[in-house]
Amino acid sequence: MNRKALGTSGYVVLGLALQHGEITPYELKQRIATSVGYFWAYSHPQIYVVSEKLRKAGLLSQRRERSGRRRKMYRITAAGEQVFKGWLSDPIIGHTELRDLAMLKLYFGEFSDQGTICAMARQQVAAHEARLVEYQRIPDQRQLNSFALRTVELGIEFEKMAREYWRIIERDNI
Amino acid sequence: MNRKALGTSGYVVLGLALQHGEITPYELKQRIATSVGYFWAYSHPQIYVVSEKLRKAGLLSQRRERSGRRRKMYRITAAGEQVFKGWLSDPIIGHTELRDLAMLKLYFGEFSDQGTICAMARQQVAAHEARLVEYQRIPDQRQLNSFALRTVELGIEFEKMAREYWRIIERDNI
């Protein structure tokens, strides 16, 4: 209804529901953790809350398993699809936010000592390396559509850059 | 006291207070907007709330202007400095989060049309270009310590990369 009331997490859920037809909160959680969650994470209880909120707003319909875990199965409604597609074509406001604790601490490096910074740099090289490997494996493991693949590509480029960046920090601080 | 109770925004305020000696919430806001805020933004009412919280926790001391605007002037306490430096050497948990609406929408590109994606790509090229120019001007405008300069460097590299990325998206979608 009023589109303003929906946060980004709501649109993520709508989008995934649209992609998958019928989906449980758990599947949503898994999907997010291995896709959009790489660059826009959120925690699992949120997913349950958001799904319920979307259902109440009439953007998702719900069907419940009759036996076993009695899982809630969500499906996007016509209204939901309309809201989601409207959001997709809304103009982008705001810019990329690069939230990174290590960068923040580096900014205040004057109050650290060389050993601490160097250790942090080493740890960051390893962390970005690990993430790079993880991203590089994604196209082999799952068949993604070309758009999802594209976002993975940016992830890969970013990790390469960050790894190199911290290597230089490490070298300069030894 | 108990360090766990402090969020990242608290440490940002402590760090800036440590750098600047005595600082008002407004200066904090300005400083954040043109430094760490580039990669870790937050809104101005938060700064007032966080500063007060830090004062109550004994990590900042406060002096009030006697006339005019009766501004609150904050200064870091010995306890605050200790807590801040402790945080600096804490190990990093979690990874870089690259929060970007355009990337999110690109991920769901299958539900957009080419025109919309192309327009978004064009807008993103312009936005990253603008930001790049802004970052490149920073070293001339202000004298920053070498650590702050280093973080700006990553910002510049990122913007170059993102600009190039969206240029390719735009080209492929025309």
Place this chain on the structure above:
DNA sequence: CCTATCATGTAATCCGTTACATGATTAT
């Protein structure tokens, strides 16, 4: 002197996380 904008803040609300809790299924 009046207006714009600078500077400072409060209150309400919402979003997201942490901690907790529990039933269902699978492996041994």
Place this chain on the structure above:
DNA sequence: ATAATCATGTAACGGATTACATGATAGG
């Protein structure tokens, strides 16, 4: 059978944004 883990949620809290409000100063 029993332990492990899969799957599903709730409740409480805290952090962050939005909307609102107001006094101080500067410019005309």
